[in-house]
Amino acid sequence: MDARQLIERKRDGGRLAPDEWTAFIRAYAAGQITDYQMSAFLMACFIRGLDRAETAALTEAMLGSGGRLELDHLGKARIDKHSTGGVGDKVSIILAPLVSCLGVAVPMMSGRGLGHTGGTLDKLEAIPGFRTRLSLAEAGAELEAIGCALIGQTEEIAPADRKMYALRDATATVESIPLISASIMSKKLAEGLTGLVLDVKRGSGAFLPELDAELELAGTMVSLGADHGCPVVALLTAMDRPLGRACGNALETEEAIHALRGEGPPDLMDVTYALGAEMLLLAGTAANGADARRRLEGAIASGQAARQFQRIIEAQGGNPAVVDDPALLPQARECELFAAPRRGVVARIEPRSRLLLYTSAGHPPGLVVSSAERLKAILPSTDVPLGILQHASFPLGEAVMLEPSDVVIFATDGLLEAMSDDRELFGTRRVLEVVFAHWTLNAQDMAVALCKAAREFGGAPQQDDITALVIKV
Template sequence: MTFSAVDVITAKRDGGRLSDEQIDWVVAAYTRGDVADEQMSSLAMAILLNGMDTPEIARWTQAMIDSGEVLSFGDLGRPLVDKHSTGGVGDKITLPLAPLVAACGAAVPQLSGRGLGHTGGTLDKLEAIPGWRASLSLEEIAAQLASVGAVICATTPTLAPADRKLYALRDVTGTVESIPLIASSIMSKKIAEGTGGLVLDVKTGSGAFMKTLDRARELAATMVGIGSAHGLATTALVTDMSVPLGRAAGNALEVAESVEVLRGGGPADVVELTVALAREMLALAGITGVDPAEVLASGAAYPVWEAMIAAQGGDPSAALPVASHVETVTADRSGTFVPDALAVGVAAWRLGAGRARKEDAVQAGAGVLLLVDPGDEVTAGQPVLELHTDTPDAVAGARAALDGGLRISAEPTPRPRLLLDEVRA
């Protein structure tokens, strides 16, 4: 059935709901180029302003899944389970989590992306490891899942191509913030990935995409609802991103911190969130009698990490890149150290750890390294963080980003609670 793009746009513009047939047609027509970018941007804006109901969102998600192929890895001898984070500052959780869950008996097909702006990208972090490659064929992904139990790699071009095209359009038309479009974007790729269970880490706070707890809960509930509608067991945790996660924000810096965690150490907040997400993933996978906290603390997940990195051409024992220029920032007064996640993320981005455009290169060694934890007491003149970069001229911009973002409170200010809520089907 053929529709008019203008009729579909005006239906949503006027607050109506789109029929299944309209949704199927407009997504397919846009993917093949029969609906122009300016028409789809108008529809995206109408969706942003007027929303979608639950059946519309489920159908929109299905239409994007149907634009490509659905992966199937066959019988791996392990249950498949995955995790997705909405992104933040210092969010390196995928790196220790995938090998940990694999060490506990599940298979983790983690198809990941690159960073844009102040939020880091998992692939950028792993590409700091000499030799590691992000692009794998479907046969390589399946073989690695069978042999290692975990793979972190770039998404395949055939997976929800409608989403890839629409995501780029939303990025330049001010329509990124639409919860129906965010939720369907994330879930279409995860459902097409063929996983058997999915745990979502929905961030909220200054360094997150969802700045308020209410918006984060709404996004979490929408995505869990999509999962249920498509037969995918889905759970969401809503977690804090008002301060950076861990002490490192930057590619090689975050890899080094992840290795610490996998060896049984690392920052307490990174360990806490890794274990919390692992428990949810194992529950969805039906794996009982294994305590991921014990497995992580014992270092038993580290050999899985080594095998995962080596399987993708990386050398897990190689030295990580180090920035050529490091500057220290000190506390301007005594009190409680409260670093703002967004300020730290923008500083790391300006130092070269992130990119403004998708085609930009990143510096593997660039970033921000906290020397004290959020909530710690500091004294005037004490070093509180380091700025790492290969381009010293970028330091002034990083310091400007931190201006007002490194609060020293006169009153004791504990680190915000990390786990804020959970949403289940």
């Protein structure tokens, strides 16, 4: 095999035969192909794409580069769940103990953070002492003893994928449907599963924010599972906003523990129950979706799921007391609640496109300025003051595309209309002067500087609130 020739062929839009995929991947796993060669190959695959047969061949090659979990002797269904990744997604930590306490074996192999998404392994390792690096023998023994193991990719399972996974993150080749599909399915098929549920994230916080791409990803993985006799069910779930309320490793683990104790936020529990129901249906342990949900809710309410998580933690070297006392998880040195004292602006920036969506509720127009000390855009005010309900909708201003280093400023009329003794208004010009004078400050300190400047300009106490919202891109 000539690695350079295969890289060149893929670069030029050619395709590789199954035996060539096998030889190339095995050579990389054995260290006979360098990381810089694989980086070039991954970029060629990313740009040129893989057809259906090539994706299947890549999956088979990565699967065959290592060992497999042999779990037939367990005598029960073996179901896993995999998420394509999102922000605040801690469902796996809830789902594994929840489903396994209902008689289904759950060999859950998870990953670390990739791109902008957090990794389940990183969240689990926030539990003091928790080991995610188990051998196949250790994982098999835990599954036999308690019906669940929460592990990372072992040295034995798909070692080629383990090396490629890290390389894709470093070479900006993550968002490729064939590469994502082959990576996920090579690991999952090595678990000896009888079924797999996929949580394919869609929306602005997903790896593939376009619906057509998400559907293609789901369909590709379902087909790869069928090729190996493993039924796969895929659900599309929303990732336009973080799931639940917590983001960050220890915080998300704490929220997962609260969910197992029956204290989870509704959006998080809805996704958990939907995925869990599909797992029970694939296992044949529930008559229908309603029966599955009833059983899942019962396991949470009775404390059965929380107790199972304690068993998993103890089996993997962690401190099971965190389930009763989440304060044993790592804590921030300083925790403070910041409550908005006044009316304000609701704004959201799409994480990938840097598209700003906002509603300013009758406040003065917003400003977008650049590092070149120029005013780039004025953001028209939206409708009159709004009240917020959980599921309320309200008019948005026209979406604005932001660039790195842009600064967005929204201010109340009390700030812009702060009046000096000479009855001169603070105005937009002085807002811009303050922003450019404090350009190197972070957003919070810049907002403080704006409010301070307006109050000092006015001298006497002002009758209206002086508030600024600053966003730095």
